[in-house]
Amino acid sequence: MADLQEAVVTLPSAPASVSAARRYVCDRLAEWGLPSDAPALDSVRLIVSELATNAVLHTCGRSPEFTVLMRLEHSERLHIGVRDRHPRWPRLQPADEPGEACPLADFDLDPCALDPGDLDPGAGYGGDPGAGGREDGGRGMVIVGHLADESGGALRITPTEEGGKTVWIVLPWTVRVL
Incomplete structure (x- = not known):
């Protein structure tokens, strides 16, 4: 296998x-060698579903398409990103119980692009139904972060030159290369 495998697809922002x-x-x-029964595949399916769903539901028509980016580096680390053109960054759902921490510190967020307003429950990207979000908004990103963490990986959000963002997961690649 080559030192670098890459794949990209751009899809319309539609439920299908x-x-x-x-x-x-x-x-x-x-194609890159991950068996269909690999335990990591279930986590990857759920993560991709959540990130793609966010790109479709939460961009409010400001991103008519989204892009899925994949990169496998040196058969060691798998990067999967979902990019859209909407400037609003995902936020994490605040803790449900007093004293329960919202695991923001567990995520590798680009500090140059993080807008503190995006973490406000009324920011409009989840949280406040009156602001265009849903009451359960933000929990999906917590699930994505926990799945990445359980797999030994990380969640990262980076800005794009066009003013949008890419939400990345980085996971260890555990498939032996023959």
């Missing part, structure tokens, strides 16, 4: 694109 994104990622992973 979520399953297309998931299928695309699973097909590329199979």
Whole structure:
């Protein structure tokens, strides 16, 4: 296998694109040697579904398409990103119980691009139904972060030159290369 494998697909911001994104990622992973029964595949499916769903639901028509980016480096680290053009960054759902920490510190967020307003429950990207979000908004990113963490990986959000963002997961690649 080459030192670097890359794959990219751009899809319309439509509900049917979520399953297309998931299928695309699973097909590329199979091509790169990940068995269909690998335990990590379930986590990757859920992560891609959540990130693609966010790109479709939360961009409010400001991103007519989203892009799924994949990169496998030196057969050691798998990067999967979902990029959209919406400037609003995802936020994490605040803790449900007093004293319960919201695990923001567990995420590798680019500090140059993080807008503290994006962490406000009324910011409009989840949280406050009156601001265009839903009451359960933000929990999906916590799930994505925990799945990445359980797999020995990380969640990262980076700005794009066009003013949007890419939400990345980085996971260790555990498939032996023959």
